[in-house]
Amino acid sequence: MKHMALALAVLTVPSAALACEAVTIGDISVRHPWSRATIGAARPAVFYVEITNAGATDDALTGIATPAAGMPMLHETVVRDGVASMPHAASVPVPAGETVRLAPGGYHGMLMGLTAALAEGESFPVTLTFETAGEVTVEVPVLSIRAEKSPCAAAE
Amino acid sequence: MNLRQIRIALWIAVAAALVGVAAMRLLPRDAEVSEAAFRPAFSLPDIAGQVRSMEDFRGRYLLVFFGFTNCPDVCPTTMSEVAEVMDDLGPDADRVQPLFISIDPERDLALGLDDYLAAFHPSILGLAGDAEATRAAAASFRIFYEREEDAAAPDGYTMSHSPALYLVGPDGDWLRQFTYGTPAPDILKDLQERL
Numbered sequence: 001m002k003h004m005a006l007a008l009a010v011l012t013v014p015s016a017a018l019a020c021e022a023v024t025i026g027d028i029s030v031r032h033p034w035s036r037a038t039i040g041a042a043r044p045a046v047f048y049v050e051i052t053n054a055g056a057t058d059d060a061l062t063g064i065a066t067p068a069a070g071m072p073m074l075h076e077t078v079v080r081d082g083v084a085s086m087p088h089a090a091s092v093p094v095p096a097g098e099t100v101r102l103a104p105g106g107y108h109g110m111l112m113g114l115t116a117a118l119a120e121g122e123s124f125p126v127t128l129t130f131e132t133a134g135e136v137t138v139e140v141p142v143l144s145i146r147a148e149k150s151p152c153a154a155a156e
Numbered sequence: 157m158n159l160r161q162i163r164i165a166l167w168i169a170v171a172a173a174l175v176g177v178a179a180m181r182l183l184p185r186d187a188e189v190s191e192a193a194f195r196p197a198f199s200l201p202d203i204a205g206q207v208r209s210m211e212d213f214r215g216r217y218l219l220v221f222f223g224f225t226n227c228p229d230v231c232p233t234t235m236s237e238v239a240e241v242m243d244d245l246g247p248d249a250d251r252v253q254p255l256f257i258s259i260d261p262e263r264d265l266a267l268g269l270d271d272y273l274a275a276f277h278p279s280i281l282g283l284a285g286d287a288e289a290t291r292a293a294a295a296s297f298r299i300f301y302e303r304e305e306d307a308a309a310p311d312g313y314t315m316s317h318s319p320a321l322y323l324v325g326p327d328g329d330w331l332r333q334f335t336y337g338t339p340a341p342d343i344l345k346d347l348q349e350r351l
Contacts, residue, residue, distance in 0.1 A: 036232055039272045044310055046228040073308055077229045079336055083300050084230050085316035088308040104233040105337050111228075112310050145275045146236040 020152035026133035027055025028094065032150040033140040035111070037120040045069065045118050047109030047126055047140060048150070051092075052099040060131045061092040061100075066140075068124040070113030077105050086110075091131070104148060118142045193329040196220075196322070198293035200257065200285035203270045208283060210328050217252045217347065218324040222299055222317055224260035225272045226310055230319045230336060232276075238321070239277035240340035241347065248351045249279065251326075257293055258284040259301040260315050297322055297330070325350075 022031040033049040045068070053059050064072045074089040092107050094100050102108050109126070118124070120142055127137045143151070199209045210218075219238060223231040238254045245252060256273055258264040261284035264272075269282040285293070294301055301317035319336035321343070331350075334343050 036228075037275075039275050040268070042267050043226050043272075044228045046232070075229070075308075079319060082318055082320070083302075083316055084319035084336060085304065086227070086229065086309075086314055088306070104229060108229050145232060146239050148233060148236050 020150075022052070023136055023138050025130070025136040027053055027057075028059060028130055028133040028136065029054065030128060030136055030138050032152045033126065033138045034147065034150040035118060035124075035140050035142050036147055037142050037145045038114065038118045039145070041114040041117045043114075045111040045114055047072070047111055048102045048104070049109075049126075049128070049138065049140075050099060050101050050103075050150075050153070051094050051128075053094045053096055056096050057132065058096050059094045059133055061094060061128055062090075062131050063129040064109045064126055065129070066111065066124060066126045068115055068118070068126075069111035070115065072109055072111045072126070074107065075110045076107045079105075094130070120144050193331075194298075195328045196293075196296040196298075196324060196330055198257065198283070198285075198289070198296060200283040200289050200293060202281060202283055203265075208281070210324070213253050213324075214328065215326045216250075217326060217350065218322075219252060219254045219343075220257060220297065220322040220324060221255070222257045222259050222294060222297070222301060223319075224258060224315045224317070225264045225267055225269060226260065227315070234319065234321060234336065235273070235276040235280065237338070237340040237343065238280060241343050242277050242279050244340070244344050245347065245351075248348070251351055252347060254280045256280055256282045257290070258282065259290060259294065259317055260303075261285060261287075261290055263311065323347075 022029040029052045031050050035045055035047050038045045051061060066072050074092055075086050076089045077084055077086050089107060092100060123139050123141045125137050126140050127135055129135050197210050199207055201207050221234055242249050242254060258269060265284050269284055273280040273282045299318035301315055304314050304316055305312060306314045320333040322333050323331045325331045
């Protein structure tokens, strides 16, 4: 039992640490993914992340997939003339040499059709598909429903 | 009047119209801020079914947000700010009442409004009435919301809405708005100066 607990501790600590490190594919690196806990599974959850394109050619995030939700999509919060709306975004441009943030009040992943409520402290994988760089999977920690940013971003 | 004079007169009319249109487009938003105080009003039930109106909150400041719980980005972000403000007000917190007025009441009631709001802060009171009472409440705050059909949204629709937080004074006067994204410390500072 003791060994099992130890093994579990070893297994969970590195994965928590990994959330703060960038995952790279080609010129694209993805870091600081996070989500908010949900109350039940009927409401959509959110997915935020930072994407850096270190290359010389533009790329774009064209889709997200996760076993945590049946219908994950990219959306953008747009506030125009004092009114917020949230249109579907076909893709999120990631221009050469730039960092793009999926963050509160802007682009975000909207995870509809949750398979289960997201509980604080858990994590789930999200696969991001880029037009040029291909696919990359990150483990997304579920933060408090009150979270406003990744703790990794604050630590830097 | 000869033709030339008519032409000049018409051009003057066109110029006047353009100035008018420009003024209409540019002025209202600035004018809104300096506008004389007005008193919003509402009559909406809380989750227990008790009808609440502005008079119930006399003597307290109100932080009012119009939103819907199926909103993954703007609404949780603003409710988080409100929760932070309420925590940081300390003993003054009982002089401020945060209200969440549902603009999507049918679905919000079906999904459960109280559990959702309590997860942010126990002080946030949720109000959800029928379509007519909701329209009237929004109109009295001079804000906008609208249902948008959207096949890519849950249940095939989403809501667009004014995402600001509105501050109402202890006498019921509308005081100001905090635009979406105003950091919690800024809202806190404003409140502390008034309390």
